[in-house]
Amino acid sequence: MGNIEDQIKELEDEIFRTQKNKATEHHIGKLKAKIAKLKQEQEKRRVASSGGGGDKGYYVKKSGNGTVALVGFPSVGKSTLLNKFTDAESEVGAYDFTTLTVVPGQMDYRGAKIQILDLPGLIEGASKGKGRGREVIAAARAADLVVLLVDVFRYDMRILLRELVDSGLRLNERPVDVKVTRTHRGGITVAKTVELTHMTSEQVHDIVKSFGVVNADVVVREDITHDQLIDLLTGNKVYVRAIVALNKIDLLSEEELQPVYEALKDWEVIPISAQTDVNLDKLQEGIFDALSFIRVYLKPQRQKADLEEPLVITSPATVGTVCDHLHRDFREKFRYAQVWGPSGKFPGQMVGLDHVMEDEDVLMVVIRK
Ligand SMILES: Nc1nc2c(ncn2[C@@H]2O[C@H](COP(=O)(O)OP(=O)(O)OP(=O)(O)O)[C@@H](O)[C@H]2O)c(=O)[nH]1
Ligand SMILES: [Mg+2]
Structure with a gap:
C-alpha cells in the first residue's frame, strides 16, 4: 500500500478510465467515497503536522451587511x-501577483x-497551498458571496472551480435534506420520503457504510446524487x-468575444x-441581488421590538447567524430564541440556533448571563 497521495491518484485514475454511465455510476460513487475518506485523513495529518492550528488565513474583520470575495487568476x-x-487603494500592476494579501474596501x-x-x-x-492558495480560499469560504472574476484571455472556469471544490467550497449549491442518526444497534437502515433516481436505497446504505458507520438510521428527503451524499458524510463543506x-x-471586438x-x-x-x-453598474446590481439581504427586527426581553432599525444580513441566515452578528459570545451563551413573523409557525415560537430566518422576522434572543 503506497502513501495516501498515491492511493488517491490511483483511485482518480481508475475513475478517469471508467466509462461513465448508469451501470458504473455506483462503482464511481464508491471510488469517490474512498477518495473523500483518504483526503479527510490527509487533511488531518497536515493539520497535525502544522502544529494543530490549521490554516490561519488572512485576518479580516467582517464589516458591513455582507462580505464579497473577489476570486480569480492573477492579473x-x-x-x-x-x-x-x-x-x-489596492495596488494594480501589469504583472502577476501584484496583490499579496487581502485588501478590504466598502x-x-x-x-x-x-x-x-x-x-x-x-x-x-491553490487548494494544495500553492501561491498562498489556502489563505485565499479561506477568505472565500468566509464570504457571503464569491465573485469569480475572469478576463477575456484567462477564462478557464474548470481550473478555478476545481481548486475551490477541492477546498470544500460548494458554489450555488445547498446542503441536502438527509439525516444520518447514529444508533447503537440494528445496522444501517435507509428510509426515503421521495423517489430516488440517482441511487438505490442499497447504494445509499453502501456509501454510508464505506464511511465506517456501523449503526445508523438514514432518512433521505430528496433525490440525492452520490456526490451530494459523500459531501454530507465528509462534512466541512461551505456553501x-x-x-x-x-x-x-x-480589449476584444464583439466578434472576438463570441468564443x-x-x-x-x-x-x-x-x-x-x-x-x-x-x-460596472450591472455588476454592482448583480452583487446586491445575489447577496439577497433580509431584515431582522430585534426585540429585547420585556420590551418592544425596534422596528426602526433592522439588522440587515444576507440570506440564507439562521438564528445562529444573527447571534454571530450581535456579539461573538452570543452563540456560546445562547439559551433560546423566540420568533414572530414570516419564519415562525405561530407568533412567539421558540426556536434554536438552526432556525432559518426570513425577511421581516422579529427575533428575541435569550442568553445566559
Ligand atoms: N484593458 C484592460 N485592462 C485592465 C482592465 N482591468 C484591469 N486591467 C489591467 O490588468 C492588469 C492587472 O490588473 P490588476 O487589477 O492588478 O489585476 P489583479 O487581478 O488584481 O492581479 P493580481 O493582484 O496580480 O492577482 C493591470 O495592468 C490593469 O491595468 C480592463 O478592464 N481592461
Ligand atoms: Mg491584485
Whole structure:
C-alpha cells in the first residue's frame, strides 16, 4: 500500500478510465467515497503536522451587511475592480501577483454597506497551498458571496472551480435534506420520503457504510446524487453563492468575444471593463441581488421590538447567524430564541440556533448571563 497521495491518484485514475454511465455510476460513487475518506485523513495529518492550528488565513474583520470575495487568476483585474467600487487603494500592476494579501474596501450601494475583499490571484494547485492558495480560499469560504472574476484571455472556469471544490467550497449549491442518526444497534437502515433516481436505497446504505458507520438510521428527503451524499458524510463543506464577471471586454471586438461567451455559457456572466467603466453598474446590481439581504427586527426581553432599525444580513441566515452578528459570545451563551413573523409557525415560537430566518422576522434572543 503506497502513501495516501498515491492511493488517491490511483483511485482518480481508475475513475478517469471508467466509462461513465448508469451501470458504473455506483462503482464511481464508491471510488469517490474512498477518495473523500483518504483526503479527510490527509487533511488531518497536515493539520497535525502544522502544529494543530490549521490554516490561519488572512485576518479580516467582517464589516458591513455582507462580505464579497473577489476570486480569480492573477492579473484579471481584481484590484482594479476593488478600487472602482470602493475608496480602497489596492495596488494594480501589469504583472502577476501584484496583490499579496487581502485588501478590504466598502461599497455603499442602495443603502447597504457591502464589504469587498481583494485577494491575491488564485493559481492551479491553490487548494494544495500553492501561491498562498489556502489563505485565499479561506477568505472565500468566509464570504457571503464569491465573485469569480475572469478576463477575456484567462477564462478557464474548470481550473478555478476545481481548486475551490477541492477546498470544500460548494458554489450555488445547498446542503441536502438527509439525516444520518447514529444508533447503537440494528445496522444501517435507509428510509426515503421521495423517489430516488440517482441511487438505490442499497447504494445509499453502501456509501454510508464505506464511511465506517456501523449503526445508523438514514432518512433521505430528496433525490440525492452520490456526490451530494459523500459531501454530507465528509462534512466541512461551505456553501457559498457565486456569480461570474468577465473583465477586459474593451480589449476584444464583439466578434472576438463570441468564443469566450461560448466557453462560459453554463454561467450567467456579467461582461465588464473595470478600466473603462463598462457595465460596472450591472455588476454592482448583480452583487446586491445575489447577496439577497433580509431584515431582522430585534426585540429585547420585556420590551418592544425596534422596528426602526433592522439588522440587515444576507440570506440564507439562521438564528445562529444573527447571534454571530450581535456579539461573538452570543452563540456560546445562547439559551433560546423566540420568533414572530414570516419564519415562525405561530407568533412567539421558540426556536434554536438552526432556525432559518426570513425577511421581516422579529427575533428575541435569550442568553445566559
Ligand atoms: N484593458 C484592460 N485592462 C485592465 C482592465 N482591468 C484591469 N486591467 C489591467 O490588468 C492588469 C492587472 O490588473 P490588476 O487589477 O492588478 O489585476 P489583479 O487581478 O488584481 O492581479 P493580481 O493582484 O496580480 O492577482 C493591470 O495592468 C490593469 O491595468 C480592463 O478592464 N481592461
Ligand atoms: Mg491584485
